[in-house]
Amino acid sequence: MTNPRDRRYHTPGVLKLPNDSVARLRPKLQGRAVCVTGGAGFIGGHLVDALLSLGCRIRVIDDLSNADGRHIAELVDMEPERVQFVHGSILDDRALDDAVRGAHTVFHLAAVSSVPRSIAEPERSYAVNALGTLRVAEAARRAGVGRIVYSASSSAYGEGERLPKVESDVPAPVSPYAASKLAGEHVMLAWAKSYDLSTVSLRYFNIFGPRQPADSPYAAVIAVFARALLSGRAPVIFGDGLQSRDFTFVANAVLANLLAATADRPLRGEAVNIGSGSRLDLLQLARLIAERCGATHLPPRMEPPRAGDVRHSQADLTLARELLGYSPVVSLEDGLSRTIDWYRGVRDHCANDAGT
Numbered sequence: 001m002t003n004p005r006d007r008r009y010h011t012p013g014v015l016k017l018p019n020d021s022v023a024r025l026r027p028k029l030q031g032r033a034v035c036v037t038g039g040a041g042f043i044g045g046h047l048v049d050a051l052l053s054l055g056c057r058i059r060v061i062d063d064l065s066n067a068d069g070r071h072i073a074e075l076v077d078m079e080p081e082r083v084q085f086v087h088g089s090i091l092d093d094r095a096l097d098d099a100v101r102g103a104h105t106v107f108h109l110a111a112v113s114s115v116p117r118s119i120a121e122p123e124r125s126y127a128v129n130a131l132g133t134l135r136v137a138e139a140a141r142r143a144g145v146g147r148i149v150y151s152a153s154s155s156a157y158g159e160g161e162r163l164p165k166v167e168s169d170v171p172a173p174v175s176p177y178a179a180s181k182l183a184g185e186h187v188m189l190a191w192a193k194s195y196d197l198s199t200v201s202l203r204y205f206n207i208f209g210p211r212q213p214a215d216s217p218y219a220a221v222i223a224v225f226a227r228a229l230l231s232g233r234a235p236v237i238f239g240d241g242l243q244s245r246d247f248t249f250v251a252n253a254v255l256a257n258l259l260a261a262t263a264d265r266p267l268r269g270e271a272v273n274i275g276s277g278s279r280l281d282l283l284q285l286a287r288l289i290a291e292r293c294g295a296t297h298l299p300p301r302m303e304p305p306r307a308g309d310v311r312h313s314q315a316d317l318t319l320a321r322e323l324l325g326y327s328p329v330v331s332l333e334d335g336l337s338r339t340i341d342w343y344r345g346v347r348d349h350c351a352n353d354a355g356t
């Protein structure tokens with residue numbers, strides 16, 4: 001099903017969770033049946049790797065609208081008894097029922113996942129992210145699922161001045177993406193209250209790491225900068241470069257999902273920040289990436305700002321610590337090094353392939 005030459009860059013285990021986390025999580029997750037929507041995507045793929053290594057049985061549903069399917073195909077090849085793939089949309093109830101059947105936990109990550117794409121395609125983005133989340137909640141309810149862990153977004157905060165962002169801040173979405181992801185949170189809260197379904201919304205701040213797509217017009221900033229600098233091109237910054245983000249390595253988001261799935265306390269639609277708790281502006285980020293790429297001679301090229309982007313963001317992690325016992329396990333610097341190493345590996349692999 002997959003080309004063995006691709007395996008080196010798509011195999012599980014790119015991320016390793018700390019041993020003490022694994023020791024605490026394994027007894028709770030071993031043998032558990034779970035469903036991962038959007039499990040062929042960037043974060044979903046790493047989550048599936050972790051769930052597999054912790055002994056879960058996993059069904060993934062993904063329509064492959066933003067994933068090439070190689071990673072999930074490889075996992076199905078390797079572990080056909082424990083990983084099943086439903087190629088379908090979360091807007092299709094039959095496919096969803098198939099995916100959710102028998103699951104104790106649903107990790108809901110499927111979404112049109114980019115702000116610029118939502119500006120270009122607001123209706124599709126809203127349909128998948130908001131209505132799709134309602135469909136996932138309904139399918140979970142039909143199937144008697146124990147808990148939904150929803151991948152929400154810090155974009156819900158919008159332009160509020162106050163930093164760091166606290167969950168009690170009034171949301172003020174400034175893009176169709178942010179509005180649709182916030183609607184998904186409301187579904188999580190309302191379904192918990194109305195139907196006694198255990199749900200939680202993890203508001204991710206900018207997540208990055210290996211396997212994040214770098215080659216689409218909607219790719220995320222760290223992937224785009226790494227690809228440009230490793231190819232000898234200057235990265236492009238939209239705006240003055242002083243806009244800042246809480247960049248969070250993907251292992252931290254995966255850990256948050258696992259903690260949310262295994263938390264003993266009842267979860268009732270709470271929205272919880274998941275980030276690193278610090279922030280960096282884009283000029284600083286470009287410099288850190290350039291250092292790791294050996295390309296400090298390539299300063300960023302500045303272009304006009306883009307619609308829908310917020311100016312600053314940074315997570316307050318107090319609630320995440322209290323409710324889930326979450327704190328980041330991989331620092332920004334370490335995460336950046338691991339990510340750049342991975343992109344460099346892909347570049348060299350492709351260059352070798354081209355030469356053979």
Ligand SMILES: NC(=O)c1ccc[n+]([C@@H]2O[C@H](COP(=O)([O-])OP(=O)(O)OC[C@H]3O[C@@H](n4cnc5c(N)ncnc54)[C@H](O)[C@@H]3O)[C@@H](O)[C@H]2O)c1
Pocket residue numbers: 037038039040041042043044061062063064065066067088089090091108109110111112113128132151152153154181203204205206207208220
């Ligand atoms: N990456 C981040 O920084 C970030 C930040 C905040 C929130 N999130 C949220 O985390 C989740 C995962 O994000 P990601 O970065 O891995 O994005 P991603 O695009 O890599 O993953 C989303 C997956 O959903 C799939 N999908 C899209 N529409 C679908 C549909 N109708 N039915 C089934 N599958 C569908 C895509 O093919 C893709 O594989 C998303 O819900 C996103 O909104 C991500």
